[in-house]
Amino acid sequence: xxxxxxxxxxxxxxxxxxxxxxxxxxxxxxxxxxxxxxxxxxxxxxxxxxxxxxxxxxxxxxxxxxxxxxxxxxxxxxxxxxxxxxxxxxxxxxxxxxxxxxxxxxxxxxxxxxxxxxxxxxxxxxxxxxxxxxxxxxxxxxxxxxxxxxxxxxxxxxxxxxxxxxxxxxxxxxxxxxxxxxxxxxxxxxxxxxxxxxxxxxxxxxxxxxxxxxxxxxxxxxxxxxxxxxxxxxxxxxxxxxxxxxxxxxxxxxxxxxxxxxxxxxxxxxxxxxxxxxxxxxxxxxxxxxxxxxxxxxxxxx
Amino acid sequence: xxxxxxxxxxxxxxxxxxxxxxxxxxxxxxxxxxxxxxxxxxxxxxxxxxxxxxxxxxxxxxxxxxxxxxxxxxxxxxxxxxxxxxxxxxxxxxxxxxxxxxxxxxxxxxxxxxxxxxxxxxxxxxxxxxxxxxxxxxxxxxxxxxxxxxxxxxxxxxxxxxxxxxxxxxxxxxxxxxxxxxxxxxxxxxxxxxxxxxxxxxxxxxxxxxxxxxxxxxxxxxxxxxxxxxxxxxxxxxxxxxxxxxxxxxxxxxxxxxxxxxxxxxxxxxxxxxxxxxxxxxxxxxxxxxxxxxxxxxxxxx
Numbered sequence: 001x002x003x004x005x006x007x008x009x010x011x012x013x014x015x016x017x018x019x020x021x022x023x024x025x026x027x028x029x030x031x032x033x034x035x036x037x038x039x040x041x042x043x044x045x046x047x048x049x050x051x052x053x054x055x056x057x058x059x060x061x062x063x064x065x066x067x068x069x070x071x072x073x074x075x076x077x078x079x080x081x082x083x084x085x086x087x088x089x090x091x092x093x094x095x096x097x098x099x100x101x102x103x104x105x106x107x108x109x110x111x112x113x114x115x116x117x118x119x120x121x122x123x124x125x126x127x128x129x130x131x132x133x134x135x136x137x138x139x140x141x142x143x144x145x146x147x148x149x150x151x152x153x154x155x156x157x158x159x160x161x162x163x164x165x166x167x168x169x170x171x172x173x174x175x176x177x178x179x180x181x182x183x184x185x186x187x188x189x190x191x192x193x194x195x196x197x198x199x200x201x202x203x204x205x206x207x208x209x210x211x212x213x214x215x216x217x218x219x220x221x222x223x224x225x226x227x228x229x230x231x232x233x234x235x236x237x238x239x240x241x242x243x244x245x246x247x248x249x250x251x252x253x254x255x256x257x258x259x260x261x262x263x264x265x266x267x268x269x270x271x272x273x274x275x276x277x278x279x280x281x282x283x284x285x286x287x288x289x290x291x292x293x294x295x296x297x298x299x300x301x302x
Numbered sequence: 303x304x305x306x307x308x309x310x311x312x313x314x315x316x317x318x319x320x321x322x323x324x325x326x327x328x329x330x331x332x333x334x335x336x337x338x339x340x341x342x343x344x345x346x347x348x349x350x351x352x353x354x355x356x357x358x359x360x361x362x363x364x365x366x367x368x369x370x371x372x373x374x375x376x377x378x379x380x381x382x383x384x385x386x387x388x389x390x391x392x393x394x395x396x397x398x399x400x401x402x403x404x405x406x407x408x409x410x411x412x413x414x415x416x417x418x419x420x421x422x423x424x425x426x427x428x429x430x431x432x433x434x435x436x437x438x439x440x441x442x443x444x445x446x447x448x449x450x451x452x453x454x455x456x457x458x459x460x461x462x463x464x465x466x467x468x469x470x471x472x473x474x475x476x477x478x479x480x481x482x483x484x485x486x487x488x489x490x491x492x493x494x495x496x497x498x499x500x501x502x503x504x505x506x507x508x509x510x511x512x513x514x515x516x517x518x519x520x521x522x523x524x525x526x527x528x529x530x531x532x533x534x535x536x537x538x539x540x541x542x543x544x545x546x547x548x549x550x551x552x553x554x555x556x557x558x559x560x561x562x563x564x565x566x567x568x569x570x571x572x573x574x575x576x577x578x579x580x581x582x583x584x585x586x587x588x589x590x591x592x593x594x595x596x597x598x599x600x601x602x603x604x
Contacts, residue, residue: 108604146601179597181560182519207512209597210553210590214516217484244594251512258483258513288512292546295481295511299448302410 004256004263005040005226006249007202011062012043012077013246014234016053018281024058024065026280031066033273034231038265039249041073043096043228047083063090075136079110084124087133094134097121097168101156102145105176109140118162125167136170137163138204143173143180143188153188157195170200172228175215178208178244182218189222204228205247206235207286212247213255220261227252231270232277232285248287250274258295267294306558306565307342307528308551309504313364314345314379315548316536318355320583326360326367328582333368335575336533340567341551343375345398345530349385365392377438381412386426389435396436399423399470403458404447407478411442420464427469438472439465440506445475445482445490455490459497472502474530477517480510480546484520491524506530507549508537509588514549515557522563529554533572534579534587550589552576560597569596 011031015022031044044066050057063076075094078084087095099117100106106113112120121137128135142156160171173188185203192201203219203226205212216227233248253265274290313333317324333346346368352359365378377396380386389397401419402408408415414422427437444458462473475490487505494503505521505528507514518529535550555567576592 104603144597146599147603149598149600178594181557181597183561183563208590208594209556210509210515210550211557213512214519214557217516217519244590248512254511255483255513255516259485261485288510288546292480292510295446295483296451297448298451301406301449 003225003261004220006253006263006265007041007043007075007226007228008034008039008231008249009043009204009228009246010034010231010234010249012046012056013228013236014230014232016046016055017234017236018055020282021055021057022280024061027058028062028065030273030276030280031062035067035069035072037269037273038263039072040226040264041075041094043075043077044092046077046079047086048077048079060086060090063087063092073134075134077138078124080120081123081127084127088128088131092133094136095124095128096172097124097135097137098140099137099159100140100145101151101159102141102148104147105141105145108147114159118159118166121163121166121168129167134170135168136172136202137168138172138174139163140174140176143175143184144177146177146179153191156188157191160192160196160199164196164199170202171196172202172204174204174228175206178206178211180205180215181211182214185215186218186222189219189224193223200226202226202228206245207233207247208244213251216247216252217255220256229253232274232287232290234277234281234285245286248285248289250287251289254289254294305527305563306522308555308565308567309343309345309377309528309530310336310341310533310551311345311506311530311548312336312533312536312551314348314358315530315538316532316534318348318357319536319538320357322584323357323359324582326363329360330364330367332575332578332582333364337369337371337374339571339575340565341374342528342566343377343396345377345379346394348379348381349388350379350381362388362392365389365394375436377436379440380426382422383425383429386429390430390433394435396438397426397430398474399426399437399439400442401439401461402442402447403453403461404443404450406449407443407447410449416461420461420468423465423468423470431469436472437470438474438504439470440474440476441465442476442478445477445486446479448479448481455493458490459493462494462498462501466498466501472504473498474504474506476506476530477508480508480513482507482517483513484516487517488520488524491521491526495525502528504528504530508547509535509549510546515553518549518554519557522558531555534576534589534592536579536583536587547588550587550591552589553591556591556596
């Protein structure tokens with residue numbers, strides 16, 4: 001029985017941070033390969049202004065061209081109303097709105113305070129409602145802000161409540177700059193699951209300080225079953241200093257599968273795709289299982 | 303209250319794997335700096351044959367020259383009787399015997415089966431007994447062998463029992479090639495703590511597949527409070543393919559301190575020392591907090 005749902009974010013959170021533009025055709029081929037591996041969802045791109053993130057200027061082309069597969073939802077990041085309209089025009093299963101839990105990161109990343117983001121959420125949701133497209137919201141810096149430091153739990157809970165009141169259907173708690181620790185993760189996850197038992201929560205970790213998998217473990221222990229992860233551990237945040245790679249999909253899948261927790265993902269297939277990344281992006285990736293092999297791997301005696 | 307005990311193994315497990323010899327004087331200076339940070343124990347070197355591991359040919363000189371500090375035990379790896387005699391002559395607080403849980407790794411790494419290792423343990427313990435030196439034993443491949451694959455829990459428990467019967471006073475369970483997963487770690491740790499409640503157990507993880515901190519978390523959740531770790535994440539195993547870095551001391555300390563679990567270690571001091579490693583060893587280290595800074599670090603707004 002599959003107990004986890006993996007949302008692959010490399011095409012969005014990974015590629016947006018790359019120095020060079022990843023050409024559209026191999027990008028589409030990569031997404032098409034990824035959606036055969038058993039992941040539950042793929043965040044294919046962001047309908048952001050090409051001026052803000054030139055790497056994702058091919059968003060419409062990508063979403064229109066990728067193959068749709070039964071059981072694999074296509075989601076896209078949507079930073080504003082215009083982005084939502086572009087996304088709807090291409091046909092997606094889900095849109096992922098984004099806002100920061102902290103004022104300073106909101107202003108640096110989105111040029112909006114959390115309150116301004118919520119006002120914009122209302123406008124977007126009004127435009128999307130009735131389309132059948134699922135509305136998820138990602139809450140950045142939910143575990144801490146690189147400018148302001150601590151983000152109180154109570155603030156996160158209030159923001160989630162406000163999102164849900166507007167019509168948000170699912171929430172992703174993002175540790176945008178890899179500051180969360182397992183005790184904090186477990187505590188916040190238990191809180192949100194208790195307070196909002198009907199809402200699908202996804203956890204989004206970065207491995208900036210090496211705690212990515214430990215945090216995923218803590219979230220799972222608290223009852224979380226949905227995770228964002230990025231092939232090869234690609235990713236970062238262009239407007240958050242020190243925000244290195246997302247938690248690596250294949251390393252996350254490997255850990256849980258080794259623990260006997262079914263992810264639904266074909267790990268060897270995922271590793272094969274990850275092994276193609278360095279050629280595509282022009283540099284090594286931080287993923288570790290793709291280099292070391294699965295823990296089951298046996299070597300010949302020397 | 304300090305709840306964890308950190309055993310720093312970089313001077314032994316880290317430096318033995320480096321391509322080049324780390325000169326004796328800076329090595330001594332590094333150890334002297336490390337023992338001021340609040341670590342509980344330092345594994346200063348290995349009294350191994352200089353032919354087998356030329357990097358540690360200065361073992362006697364290092365142990366004789368380092369400063370001894372109240373509250374910081376000096377331990378050394380001892381692969382055989384001759385090594386034990388050399389260690390005793392230099393004056394150490396602890397010797398750390400080593401054997402493999404698997405036949406294949408034992409033969410590859412030590413040229414001994416586990417049974418032959420136990421016979422040798424008996425001879426060493428006879429020579430050491432009465433000296434006041436604490437006798438620890440490290441059990442390699444306790445969570446899996448790179449040649450044989452799975453190592454049954456029952457086998458590990460039996461080997462521990464045999465070690466203790468010979469006079470071993472403390473046991474380190476080593477995930478030599480980074481194959482352990484958190485579920486396995488928690489299960490084995492609970493077993494050994496229940497079965498041998500008076501024995502101090504230490505856990506030794508490698509981060510080969512990214513699970514180092516997740517495994518440390520799982521061990522701690524099971525009741526383990528003593529961890530081996532290596533500054534900068536240096537380390538490996540010369541006779542175990544794919545065995546990359548030990549779990550990184552500063553990343554481990556950072557995670558637990560962020561969780562509110564006291565390690566007794568001064569993290570800023572440790573980070574300062576870690577930052578000197580690249581010049582000393584001639585390459586970058588895998589440690590992440592030394593690059594990203596503590597999770598508490600706040601940046602100026604852009």
